[in-house]
Amino acid sequence: MDIKAYMTSLGRQARKAGREISRTESGKKDTALLKIAEAIESSREMLVAENRKDLDAGRKNGLDAALLDRLALNPKAIQAMVEGLEQVAALPDPVGEIIDLSYRPSGIQVGQMRVPLGVIGIIYESRPNVTVDAAALCLKSGNACILRGGSEAIHSNQAIASCIAKGLEAADLPREIVQIVATADRAAVGELITMNHYVDVIVPRGGKGLIERVSQQATIPVIKHLHGICHVYIDDKADIDKAVRIAVNAKTQRYGVCNAMETLLAAEGIARQVLPLLAEIYRQKGVELRGCLKACSLIPGCIRATEEDWHTEYLAPILSIRVVSGIDEAMEHIHCYGSAHTDTIVTEDYARARRFLREVDSSSVMVNASTRFADGFEYGLGAEIGISTDKLHARGPVGLKGLTSLKYIVLGDGHIRQ
Amino acid sequence: MDIKAYMTSLGRQARKAGREISRTESGKKDTALLKIAEAIESSREMLVAENRKDLDAGRKNGLDAALLDRLALNPKAIQAMVEGLEQVAALPDPVGEIIDLSYRPSGIQVGQMRVPLGVIGIIYESRPNVTVDAAALCLKSGNACILRGGSEAIHSNQAIASCIAKGLEAADLPREIVQIVATADRAAVGELITMNHYVDVIVPRGGKGLIERVSQQATIPVIKHLHGICHVYIDDKADIDKAVRIAVNAKTQRYGVCNAMETLLAAEGIARQVLPLLAEIYRQKGVELRGCLKACSLIPGCIRATEEDWHTEYLAPILSIRVVSGIDEAMEHIHCYGSAHTDTIVTEDYARARRFLREVDSSSVMVNASTRFADGFEYGLGAEIGISTDKLHARGPVGLKGLTSLKYIVLGDGHIRQ
Numbered sequence: 001m002d003i004k005a006y007m008t009s010l011g012r013q014a015r016k017a018g019r020e021i022s023r024t025e026s027g028k029k030d031t032a033l034l035k036i037a038e039a040i041e042s043s044r045e046m047l048v049a050e051n052r053k054d055l056d057a058g059r060k061n062g063l064d065a066a067l068l069d070r071l072a073l074n075p076k077a078i079q080a081m082v083e084g085l086e087q088v089a090a091l092p093d094p095v096g097e098i099i100d101l102s103y104r105p106s107g108i109q110v111g112q113m114r115v116p117l118g119v120i121g122i123i124y125e126s127r128p129n130v131t132v133d134a135a136a137l138c139l140k141s142g143n144a145c146i147l148r149g150g151s152e153a154i155h156s157n158q159a160i161a162s163c164i165a166k167g168l169e170a171a172d173l174p175r176e177i178v179q180i181v182a183t184a185d186r187a188a189v190g191e192l193i194t195m196n197h198y199v200d201v202i203v204p205r206g207g208k209g210l211i212e213r214v215s216q217q218a219t220i221p222v223i224k225h226l227h228g229i230c231h232v233y234i235d236d237k238a239d240i241d242k243a244v245r246i247a248v249n250a251k252t253q254r255y256g257v258c259n260a261m262e263t264l265l266a267a268e269g270i271a272r273q274v275l276p277l278l279a280e281i282y283r284q285k286g287v288e289l290r291g292c293l294k295a296c297s298l299i300p301g302c303i304r305a306t307e308e309d310w311h312t313e314y315l316a317p318i319l320s321i322r323v324v325s326g327i328d329e330a331m332e333h334i335h336c337y338g339s340a341h342t343d344t345i346v347t348e349d350y351a352r353a354r355r356f357l358r359e360v361d362s363s364s365v366m367v368n369a370s371t372r373f374a375d376g377f378e379y380g381l382g383a384e385i386g387i388s389t390d391k392l393h394a395r396g397p398v399g400l401k402g403l404t405s406l407k408y409i410v411l412g413d414g415h416i417r418q
Numbered sequence: 419m420d421i422k423a424y425m426t427s428l429g430r431q432a433r434k435a436g437r438e439i440s441r442t443e444s445g446k447k448d449t450a451l452l453k454i455a456e457a458i459e460s461s462r463e464m465l466v467a468e469n470r471k472d473l474d475a476g477r478k479n480g481l482d483a484a485l486l487d488r489l490a491l492n493p494k495a496i497q498a499m500v501e502g503l504e505q506v507a508a509l510p511d512p513v514g515e516i517i518d519l520s521y522r523p524s525g526i527q528v529g530q531m532r533v534p535l536g537v538i539g540i541i542y543e544s545r546p547n548v549t550v551d552a553a554a555l556c557l558k559s560g561n562a563c564i565l566r567g568g569s570e571a572i573h574s575n576q577a578i579a580s581c582i583a584k585g586l587e588a589a590d591l592p593r594e595i596v597q598i599v600a601t602a603d604r605a606a607v608g609e610l611i612t613m614n615h616y617v618d619v620i621v622p623r624g625g626k627g628l629i630e631r632v633s634q635q636a637t638i639p640v641i642k643h644l645h646g647i648c649h650v651y652i653d654d655k656a657d658i659d660k661a662v663r664i665a666v667n668a669k670t671q672r673y674g675v676c677n678a679m680e681t682l683l684a685a686e687g688i689a690r691q692v693l694p695l696l697a698e699i700y701r702q703k704g705v706e707l708r709g710c711l712k713a714c715s716l717i718p719g720c721i722r723a724t725e726e727d728w729h730t731e732y733l734a735p736i737l738s739i740r741v742v743s744g745i746d747e748a749m750e751h752i753h754c755y756g757s758a759h760t761d762t763i764v765t766e767d768y769a770r771a772r773r774f775l776r777e778v779d780s781s782s783v784m785v786n787a788s789t790r791f792a793d794g795f796e797y798g799l800g801a802e803i804g805i806s807t808d809k810l811h812a813r814g815p816v817g818l819k820g821l822t823s824l825k826y827i828v829l830g831d832g833h834i835r836q
Contacts, residue, residue, distance in 0.1 A: 019753070023777050096776060102798075108787050110797045115779065117809050200809050221639065221810045242832030249834035335437070344828075357827055358514060359441050361533065369526050369830025378835070379528045379826065380520075391535050391618050392639045393811040396826040408797065408814040409775050410762075412787025414660030416667035417796070 001183060007191035010146050010179050011198025014119045017176035018144035022116045026093035028171060029140055033089040036167025037082045040132070043163050047073055050159035051128065058152050070126045073156055081132040081160075084383065088136040091382040094400045095142040098409065108415050112406040116142030118200035120403060121192045122385075123148045123214055125206035128156035134203075135164055135178040137385050141403040144177050146199065148192055150206075151184035158182065193218035203398075205386055223394055223402065225387045227339035228258030229313050230371040233330040233356070235347035236269030242368055243274050243346040244281070249370040250344070252285050256315045258387060259342050259364075259374040263310060263320045265330045266295070271323045275299055287317040294323035310337040327352050334360055341389050342366065342374040363389055363396035419601060425609035428564050428597050429616025432537045435594035436562035440534045444511035446589060447558055451507040454585030455500045458550070461581050465491055468577035469546065476570050488544045491574055499550040499578075502801065506554040509800040512818045513560040516827065526833050530824040534560030536618035538821060539610045540803075541566045541632055543624035546574035552621075553582055553596040555803050559821035562595050564617065566610055568624075569602035576600065611636035621816075623804050641812055641820065643805045645757035646676030647731050648789040651748040651774070653765035654687030660786055661692050661764045662699070667788040668762070670703050674733045676805060677760050677782075677792040681728060681738045683748045684713070689741045693717055705735045712741035728755040745770050749777055756780065759807050760792040781807055781814035 021029070040047070051073035058068050094114050101111030120143045124130045131147055138145035149157040161180040168175045181188050193202050193214055202222045204214040215222045232250050234243045250261035266275055271294065279299040282289060289295075290305035302321070309320040310333070324330045327345070334343050344366035345356040353367045364374040374397065376384025381399030388394045394402035439447070458465070469491035476486050512532050519529030538561045542548045549565055556563035567575040579598040586593045599606050611620050611632055620640045622632040633640045650668050652661045668679035684693055689712065697717040700707055707713075708723040720739070727738040728751070742748045745763070752761050762784035763774040771785045782792040792815065794802025799817025806812045812820035 019777075019779075022779070104796065104798055106791070106796060108791055108796070110791075113775065113783075118779070216637075219634075221808075223810075239832065245832055245834050253835055357531065359437075361437075361440070361536070362825065364826040364828060365531075366828040367830065368832055369828045370834045372835035373524070373526055373528075373828055373830075373833070374826070378522065378524060378526070380522055390639075391823050392641075393823075395823050405809050405811075405813050407780065408782040408792070410782060410784040410787045410791055412785065412791075414657065414663055414786055415791070416663050416788040417671055417790035 001185070003183065003185055003187040004191055006183065007188055007195065008198070010181065011119070011195045013176040014144040014146050014179060015198050017174045018116070018119045020174060021139065021144055021177045022095070022118070022142045024142070024173065028173065029093065029142070030089040032139060032168050032171035032173050033085050033136055035170040036132070036164050037085040039163040039166040039170070040078060040085070040160070041082055043159070044075065044078055047078060047156070047159050050155040053155040054153050061152070063152060067126055067152070071128070071153055071156070073128055077129055081129050084133055085136050088140050088383055091140065091400060093140065094404050099406070106415060107412070109411040111409050113409045114401070114404045115407050116404055118143060119198060120145045121148070121199045121202045121220070122146070123189055123192065123202065123204045123206070123210065125150040125210060126153055128153045128160060130205060131157050131160045131180065132164070133383065134385060137383060137400060137403060139177060141400045143403055146179050146181065146192060148181040148189055154184050189214070190217065193220055196220050203385055223386070223388050223398060224390060225258065226389050227313050228260070228341040229262050229311070229337065229339040230259055230342045231263050231265055231334050231338055231344070232261045232371065233265040233327070233334070233343070233345045234267060234270060234274055235327060235345055235349060235352055236267035237349035237352065238270060238274070238346040239348055240274055240277070244277055246344065246346055246368065246370050247278055248281050250372055251282070251287060251319050253370070253372050255317050257372070259371050260315070261319070261371050262312065262314055263322065263337070265322050265324050265333055267326050267330070268323055271295070271298055275321065282319065285317070287319055289319055289321060291321040292323055295321040313339070327355065331356070331359055334362070338362065339389060341387070342371045344369060344371050363387065419603070421601065421603055421605040422609055424601065425606055425613065426616070428599070429537070429613045431594040432562040432564050432597060433616050435592045436534070436537045438592060439557065439562055439595045440513070440536070440560045442560065442591065446591065447511065447560070448507040450557060450586050450589035450591050451503050451554055453588040454550070454554070454582050455503040457581040457584040457588070458496060458503070458578070459500055461577070462493065462496055465496060465574070465577050468573040471573040472571050479570070481570060485544055485570070489546070489571055489574070491546055495547055499547050502551055503554050506558050506801055509558065509818060511558065512822050517824070524833060525830070527829040529827050531827045532819070532822045533825050534822055536561060537616055538563045539566070539617045539620045539638070540564070541607055541610065541620065541622045541624070541628065543568040543628060544571055546571045546578060548623060549575050549578045549598065550582070551801065552803060555801055555818060555821060557595060559818045561821055564597050564599065564610060566599040566607055572602050607632070608635065611638055614638055621803055641804070641806050641816060642808060643676065644807050645731050646678070646759040647680050647729070647755065647757040648677055648760045649681050649683055649752050649756060649762070650679045650789060651683040651745070651752070651761070651763045652685060652688060652692055653745060653763055653767060653770055654685035655767035655770065656688060656692070656764040657766055658692055658695070662695055664762065664764055664786065664788050665696055666699050668790055669700070669705060669737050671788070671790050673735050675790070677789050678733070679737070679789050680731055681740065681755070683740050683742050683751055685744050685748070686741055689713070689716055693739065700737065703735070705737055707737055707739060709739040710741055713739040731757070745774065749774070752778055752780070757807060759805070760784065760789045762787060762789050781805065
């Protein structure tokens with residue numbers, strides 16, 4: 001197989017299909033989403049059978065239990081895909097929205113219209129449900145997409161691809177709106193991320209290795225999520241109950257997620273009260289604590305954190321704890337060690353809340369709320385293609401709007417520039 | 419001079435100064451802008467003297483008249499810099515604006531806050547006034563900047579830099595908010611566009627060679643303006659007077675600008691009426707016409723356009739003209755040959771105006787208005803750092819908002835995720 005020629009042909013078809021979906025009416029896009037859902041529902045057995053091939057191969061290749069779990073398409077996972085499609089169909093269409101249209105002194109009206117980006121390349125690992133989620137968000141936002149899933153999920157992804165194609169055709173739309181790379185050859189990724197002529201943006205989803213490789217090698221703009229080193233800062237003006245509730249939820253509600261707290265910062269003036277309370281709860285939940293000297297002196301059994309701990313996204317029942325002098329030192333720590341993902345302050349002090357909100361430069365900055373809220377559904381985006389820790393374009397959870405941009409529109413009546 | 423060490427030190431200082439300016443109050447930023455204006459006003463003689471060194475060197479090095487003209491800092495150019503600073507000071511501060519703050523079912527409030535990007539690297543050619551314009555926009559939008567002007571303007575830029583530093587210090591702000599690269603060594607550019615740790619976005623301004631080089635080599639996101647192949651499409655439902663007015667203005671109001679029309683598309687049904695009228699006006703103004711076969715048959719003396727003409731941004735009194743069957747062929751031509759900069763339709767037909775606005779994928783799409791309006795001042799942005807033909811982040815004229823991004827903010831009262 002000539003990978004370059006194959007990918008170029010996908011690119012060319014995507015560009016063409018992208019123009020068509022960009023001007024497709026909302027109702028027709030929603031019909032397509034619901035037809036895809038129907039196709040998936042009526043193909044449950046085929047999907048499970050194809051998925052079994054991947055699972056068998058995975059077991060043979062020694063994939064670990066966690067990976068196999070993410071790879072599995074059981075009835076529950078299939079139902080979730082169907083519901084995801086229905087939810088995206090129910091979201092308002094972002095395309096064509098016009099904002100800030102107003103008259104200028106020259107007499108022209110100037111505004112901005114929300115438009116699709118064009119063609120989106122998505123590179124992801126094992127979870128086959130990403131195939132449907134990503135396709136749905138791209139379709140609804142008027143973009144064509146080229147999806148490249150993990151080689152370990154290739155049978156599952158091809159089976160899902162056939163359902164998507166069926167749904168698109170049932171809605172009288174070209175199947176090239178959603179294309180799934182049909183080769184496990186890694187060279188396909190290299191092509192995809194450098195086809196500037198055919199692809200407008202790349203969204204990598206998966207482990208850090210994948211994301212770093214893609215962002216280094218891509219010549220196309222990348223929307224990416226890199227690290228999630230999230231902080232909770234308990235100010236000395238914090239309400240103790242709220243502080244405990246938030247610090248426990250942020251760390252223990254789920255461990256392996258990017259918006260879980262990895263480092264707890266506690267102001268000197270409150271550390272003696274709050275840390276022992278928290279430590280006891282963490283101990284019951286089996287969270288290992290690593291602290292600075294002061295934290296260790298307040299928490300029995302706390303081991304000393306190293307410099308590396310402050311830089312680490314554990315994604316596990318481990319928490320680093322630092323006692324700081326106050327909000328300034330807390331913000332300095334977040335600036336030095338954080339990943340600009342999600343950081344929260346717990347305080348009843350108005351001025352400090354206001355400062356933290358303005359000065360902490362992260363994609364989500366919170367007051368008296370758990371970092372776990374940093375999520376497209378919780379924010380009301382309906383769904384998300386990922387969380388961006390980049391500064392340009394989309395920051396934080398990326399929903400439908402993140403897959404669009406704003407062009408200027410000008411309405412005149414024969415107006416010319418003087 | 420160790421260029422790498424020098425640029426790294428600029429980067430480190432910029433990052434630090436960027437944090438300070440990001441939280442500086444609007445009033446203080448405006449004071450700084452006005453103090454810089456004062457410093458420039460009271461340094462007119464010094465500026466002219468330093469500029470003379472560049473002009474003398476330029477003449478010695480054989481710079482052509484156009485380049486020398488752009489390099490010159492005469493009293494009028496200095497006055498324009500002062501007025502530019504005053505205008506930027508008068509603009510509303512984009513930083514800290516909160517949008518879409520609303521309650522979610524969970525009880526948290528979620529919104530977005532406009533924040534600076536951080537550190538902006540700007541690379542530009544000869545015009546020393548860019549130094550002041552760019553610095554003013556970055557400062558007002560809460561960003562630090564590192565400016566790298568052309569080596570032919572180095573004395574002028576250093577003189578302007580000293581005025582900017584004086585103004586910043588008079589406003590009690592660190593001078594490192596605006597840093598101007600003090601070496602003509604080209605290696606400095608290579609460092610600047612790969613210092614991902616210290617620089618958040620690169621804005622190249624200048625000729626295509628510069629912009630292409632920068633975007634290929636930068637590892638930092640680039641906001642760029644590449645080509646300006648702008649079209650006017652005269653629909654067969656156009657009002658002839660408006661069509662003539664717009665097509666003349668779009669081509670002849672200024673020739674060397676990116677938003678001037680380069681290709682005129684005329685519908686078959688109106689070409690016979692409108693092209694001879696236009697050709698006569700263009701002839702009087704000395705515009706060379708290059709047309710398709712049909713256009714040539716309607717315009718005496720029109721020479722045949724080649725395939726290359728449709729791809730060419732003349733920036734000169736030359737115009738290519740194509741007769742098309744109607745709006746579909748016009749949009750197809752714009753898609754194939756355009757640069758997604760600015761395109762306009764002249765029509766009285768409601769449905770076609772609506773289609774053109776939605777379907778043409780350019781940074782500015784217009785109805786019955788001259789392409790020359792594509793400009794930050796005309797759009798009410800107050801000033802612009804450039805016009806972006808990229809799709810991500812900012813599209814079209816980039817003003818203060820284009821130098822910011824939106825972070826999420828979450829307000830709770832002890833809320834946790836269930």
